[in-house]
Amino acid sequence: MKIAYYPGCSLESTGIEYHLSNKLVAKKLGVELWEIPNWNCCGASPAHQSDLFLPNALNARNLAIAEEEGLDVLAPCAACYNRMLAAVEAVNTDEDMREKINEAIGRNYRGTNTAINMVQFLHDIIGIEKITAQIQKKLSGLKVACYYGCLLVKPPALTKFDNPENPQSMDRIVDALGAETIVWPYKTECCGGGLAISKTEVILKLTNEIFSMAVASGADCLVTACPMCQLNLELRQKATEKEYNVKYNMPVFEITELVGLSFGFSPKELGINKHFVNNDAFLKEKKLA
Amino acid sequence: MEQVVMNTALKASEPMLSEIEQKSHVDVKKCYQCGTCAAGCPVSYTSDYSPRQVVKMLQAGLVDEVYKSHMIWLCVGCGNCVTRCPRNLNIPHLHDTLRILSKEKGYPCAEKNVDIFNDSFLKTVEYTGRLYEAGLTMLYNTRSRNFMAGMDVAPGMFMLGKISPFPHLIKGRKEVANIFKKMREMKGAK
Ligand code: SF4
Ligand code: SF4
Ligand code: SF4
Numbered sequence: 001m002k003i004a005y006y007p008g009c010s011l012e013s014t015g016i017e018y019h020l021s022n023k024l025v026a027k028k029l030g031v032e033l034w035e036i037p038n039w040n041c042c043g044a045s046p047a048h049q050s051d052l053f054l055p056n057a058l059n060a061r062n063l064a065i066a067e068e069e070g071l072d073v074l075a076p077c078a079a080c081y082n083r084m085l086a087a088v089e090a091v092n093t094d095e096d097m098r099e100k101i102n103e104a105i106g107r108n109y110r111g112t113n114t115a116i117n118m119v120q121f122l123h124d125i126i127g128i129e130k131i132t133a134q135i136q137k138k139l140s141g142l143k144v145a146c147y148y149g150c151l152l153v154k155p156p157a158l159t160k161f162d163n164p165e166n167p168q169s170m171d172r173i174v175d176a177l178g179a180e181t182i183v184w185p186y187k188t189e190c191c192g193g194g195l196a197i198s199k200t201e202v203i204l205k206l207t208n209e210i211f212s213m214a215v216a217s218g219a220d221c222l223v224t225a226c227p228m229c230q231l232n233l234e235l236r237q238k239a240t241e242k243e244y245n246v247k248y249n250m251p252v253f254e255i256t257e258l259v260g261l262s263f264g265f266s267p268k269e270l271g272i273n274k275h276f277v278n279n280d281a282f283l284k285e286k287k288l289a
Numbered sequence: 290m291e292q293v294v295m296n297t298a299l300k301a302s303e304p305m306l307s308e309i310e311q312k313s314h315v316d317v318k319k320c321y322q323c324g325t326c327a328a329g330c331p332v333s334y335t336s337d338y339s340p341r342q343v344v345k346m347l348q349a350g351l352v353d354e355v356y357k358s359h360m361i362w363l364c365v366g367c368g369n370c371v372t373r374c375p376r377n378l379n380i381p382h383l384h385d386t387l388r389i390l391s392k393e394k395g396y397p398c399a400e401k402n403v404d405i406f407n408d409s410f411l412k413t414v415e416y417t418g419r420l421y422e423a424g425l426t427m428l429y430n431t432r433s434r435n436f437m438a439g440m441d442v443a444p445g446m447f448m449l450g451k452i453s454p455f456p457h458l459i460k461g462r463k464e465v466a467n468i469f470k471k472m473r474e475m476k477g478a479k
Contacts, residue, residue, distance in 0.1 A: 009420035014451050038461040041414045045366060046407035049385055050392075052312065053475060057468040058414075061461070104471035105464055154368030155379070164372045190331045190367035197429065198402040199335075199363070206331055274451065 003116070003125075004066035004073045005033035008080040008227070009041050014235075015077075015227025017271030021256035022076055022118070024270065028134055028263050029126055033074065036065050042080040045194040053100060059087035060101045064109035076118045076256075078151040078226035079193070084115035085158050117152050118225040118255060120161055123169035128176050136264035138178030141286050145182050145219035146170040147210065147252075149229040150190040164188060170255060174223060177262040184217035186210050193228045196236070204240045207233055211240070211248045221282070222252040230254055234276040251279040261288055299350030306352065313386035317347045319376045326370030326380055332363045337399075340370050340380050343387075356391035360384070362400035393476070405433045415469045418459035 011019040026033045039062045047055035063084060066073045075081040091098045091111035102108055122131060146167075153164045162169050165188065171181040191210060192203040210233070214222055224230045233252040241247055253272070260270040267273055267289050273280075283289035310316060320341075327339035337359045338346070346355050355361065364384040371379050391398070398404045409428035413421035429435075459465070 009422075012419075012457065013422055013453065016451060038418070038459045040418045040459060040461060040465045041420045043414065044410070044420075046410040047414075048366070049388055050407055050411060051389060051472055051476075052386070054411075054468065054472050057471070058465070061464060061468070100471065100475070104468045106467065150367040150369070155371045155381075157371075157377075164368075190365060190369065192331060192365055194365040195332075195363070195403070198400070198406040198433075202332060202335060202363075205334075 001030065002032040002034055002071065003121075004069065004071040004113075005035045006039055006042075006062055006066075006073050006075045006080060006084070006115075007035065008039075008075065008077040010077055010227035010231065014231050015254075017257065017274045018076060018227050018230065018254040020269070020271040021254060021260045021265075024265055025256045025259050025263065029130060031126070034066075034069065034071060036062050036073070039065070042077075042083045044079055044083070048083065048086070053097070055083055056087040056090045056097060057101045057104050059084045060091060060109045061105040061107065063087060063111075063113060063115075064105060064107040067109060067113045068107075070113075072113045073115050074118070074121050075115045076225070077228060078117060078149055079228055081115050081117040082151040082159070088114050089158065117159075117161065119148070119152065119170045119173070122173055122255065122259065128172060131173065131259065132176050135177065135262045137262050137288075139174075139258060139262050139286075139288065140178045140180075142179035142258075142288075143182055143218055143220045144174050144179045144258075145184050145214040145217060145222050146174060146187060147214075147222045147224050147229060147233070148188050149193075149224060149226050150188055152225060153188055170223065170225060173255065174258065177258055179258070182214075182217045182219045184213055184219065186213045191229055191232045193232045196232055200236065200239070201243075203232060203236060204243045207236060208240045208244045208246070211237070211250060212246070214250065215248065219250075221250060223255055223258055224252060225255045227254070231276075237277055249277065251275065251277050251282050302350035302352045306347065306350065309347065309352070309383075309386060309390065312390065313379070313383045315379050315383040315386075317344050317378070317383075320344045320348065320374075320378055321376060323375060325373045325375065326378075329369040329373060331367060331369070332360075332365060336360045336363050340364070340384075343384075344378065344380070353396075355387060356394065356396040357399060359399040361387040361391065362398065362403045402433050402435065405429060408432075411469075413456070415466060416462070417456045418462035418465045419457050421456040423454050424456060 043055045043058040156164045192206040195202045327341040333339045366381040413424045
């Protein structure tokens with residue numbers, strides 16, 4: 001199987017471990033990731049907050065290159081995924097917008113393909129059975145809070161993926177890996193990612209609420225499917241601890257990192273040693289390193 | 290019986306309101322003020338108005354106040370409100386539209402740093418085709434006069450080899466620059 005792959009800007013820098021893990025896991029599952037040649041930035045929040053046309057055109061260019069190959073696009077970042085879907089929708093519902101976009105990108109994007117997020121890819125397209133078939137090591141002993149974040153499932157009219165308040169697909173994958181998934185209510189609460197630089201105090205409050213709920217629910221780690229969620233939750237964890245006088249020291253993994261560990265790859269191959277929250281001791285204790 | 294106009298603000302704001310409605314495709318009249326959006330909004334606590342209040346103010350014709358509000362700049366687009374709204378109002382898209390219009394009309398921006406961050410981010414995309422983190426940090430820090438922003442975490446990023454000091458120039462950057470050009474043409478044409 002072949003699918004177009006749109007890493008997005010974070011996967012080449014702050015989220016490099018997610019990139020490495022995706023590639024290894026896909027290969028093991030027999031999937032060819034066709035990286036969109038010369039892809040451009042999706043524009044993230046700054047684009048859709050600044051103009052109605054810009055975000056759609058930026059995303060349409062990437063989508064058009066994949067459409068020319070007849071491929072849907074796997075977008076491992078929840079924010080990219082969400083913005084791509086919005087562009088597909090705009091092109092399909094707004095004739096005028098489509099014309100202007102195609103003029104600007106110098107291509108003929110018809111809106112016949114779509115974006116797929118990482119959980120959707122593993123759960124709906126590959127399927128639990130094929131994942132289970134590759135498992136070499138059970139992740140028993142891990143108590144995982146699945147954190148979907150907001151843009152993977154919301155708004156449901158756009159994503160049409162899982163349940164926006166209590167999604168289950170990532171939990172099913174983690175269960176299949178042999179880890180224990182905990183029941184908790186903050187699966188899709190926002191971490192405030194977009195304000196990380198311009199208003200850091202907001203994300204300290206939001207991530208503190210997420211971590212304290214995860215701890216109270218019995219989790220010892222979090223798993224996400226978004227490089228922005230992952231970065232936001234780990235990068236400022238120390239500052240959050242200081243601000244609220246608490247101690248979490250809680251690793252936040254990407255879903256393909258956990259899948260990769262259970263497939264038998266080493267933490268180093270997967271880039272797990274590049275996390276901001278050091279997870280050496282954690283992985284040793286869980287006999288995963 | 291002749292209709293009595295109770296609210297002169299409402300009458301005066303009619304053209305502005307219909308512009309907002311037409312651009313955002315959100316009909317604020319549909320809102321019945323249940324407050325569900327405000328209850329689940331992660332940034333309401335730090336904002337002057339909640340999303341419910343923004344909609345109420347538009348219903349009452351207080352467009353100026355909305356254009357100057359913090360809420361339109363603080364909304365992170367998480368989608369909690371639109372997921373739960375019983376009347377299906379796409380509030381994050383309404384906020385985006387309000388922000389864009391308020392800027393076009395030259396209203397003072399209540400959250401300058403958010404605006405500067407967005408601008409700096411897009412500049413790097415326009416010139417390189419991708420986000421250029423080190424460039425963004427330099428631009429943002431000088432323009433916001435917040436020279437230490439991100440500096441607490443920057444050394445860690447370099448140490449882990451995650452952030453490159455150099456931009457990644459993609460081959461298609463002419464096409465990307467074209468998109469920005471087209472956007473400006475369209476803004477100018479109005
Ligand atoms: S980083 Fe935060 S704001 Fe962005 S998708 Fe994840 S939860 Fe939502
Ligand atoms: S949830 Fe919808 S109907 Fe209720 S106050 Fe908010 S916008 Fe109005
Ligand atoms: S989308 Fe914006 S207004 Fe709606 S809940 Fe999220 S932050 Fe609040």
